[in-house]
Amino acid sequence: MPGGRLTQQDRQRIAAGLADGLSYAEIARRIERPTSTISREVARNGGPGGYRPQEAHRATVQRARRGTPAPPRAADVSGSRMEEEIVELAVRSGMPRITARVHVDLMLSEDGRRTAAELTCRLNVSPASVSVAVNYLVQHGYVRRERDPQRRRDIYVVDDEAWYHAIVISARQTLESAQAAMAAAETSGLDTAVGERLARAGTFLERVVLDMKASADRWRALLT
Known part of the structure; x- marks a missing residue:
């Protein structure tokens, strides 16, 4: 019955479509419903990975009997x-x-x-x-x-070592900046004000980032 309420059979077909990896639009086309109906149905009943047709149908029936949606817990x-x-x-x-x-x-x-x-x-x-x-x-x-x-x-x-990998990538990027600063310092001349400033900045960044990488390596086992 296109345009009416979803039936239990409709919900079973939605679940089958999700299991097959179909898009909401394709599922909607197969059961002759608007795509928005499918996305709303799935979103309010566990999402694509947790949609259960029988539970969704019972929940809808209960909401209809109460007349108003349940307040959030x-x-x-x-x-x-x-x-x-x-x-x-x-x-x-x-x-x-x-x-x-x-x-x-x-x-x-x-x-x-x-x-x-x-x-x-x-x-x-x-x-x-x-x-x-x-x-x-x-x-x-x-x-x-x-x-x-x-x-x-x-x-x-997001695995257990995500934070470790994020720190390593950030450290590598910062180390590249430090090395660029020190290279620019040599180009400018280490005996010039600009060269000294760049060399100090590059050295500081290099020492800090190497310490951070060593600390991440030392405590990596805490993540596994």
């Missing part, structure tokens, strides 16, 4: 506030907001794994925004990509 509200606080800290440190939201959602997931479709649905952002955010996180070592050969899609993972 205290634990959900507390978790949401905690997530928002972590995102704000990341933004203040210089991370783009959507990137911070993607990173935090991955960190707070049960197994530290999400697909692009799951991130898009959970955060209500465009696939392009998720792609940009993930590229940033991968480039800086916070996240790694894994390929799902069965469904031919990428899975984004």
Whole structure:
């Protein structure tokens, strides 16, 4: 019955479509519903990775009987506030907001794994925004990509050593800056004011970053 309420059979077909890696648009086409109906149905019932058709149907029936949606649980509200606080800290440190939201959602997931479709649905952002955010996180070592050969899609993972890899990448980039400063100092002349200033800056950065890398290596075992 296109346009009406989703039936239990519709929900089973949604679950089957998700298991097959189909897009929301394709699932909607197959059961003759608007794509927005499918995305809303999945988002409010566990997301792409946690959608259960029978549980979703029971929850919908219960909401219809009550007439109003259930208020959020205290634990959900507390978790949401905690997530928002972590995102704000990341933004203040210089991370783009959507990137911070993607990173935090991955960190707070049960197994530290999400697909692009799951991130898009959970955060209500465009696939392009998720792609940009993930590229940033991968480039800086916070996240790694894994390929799902069965469904031919990428899975984004925050593993136990993500912070170590992020520090190593940051250290390498800072060391390159230090070396560039010292090279510029030699070009300018170490006996000039500019050369001395650049040499001091380069030496400082080099010593600090090497200490940081050594400390990360020393305490890496804490992450495993």
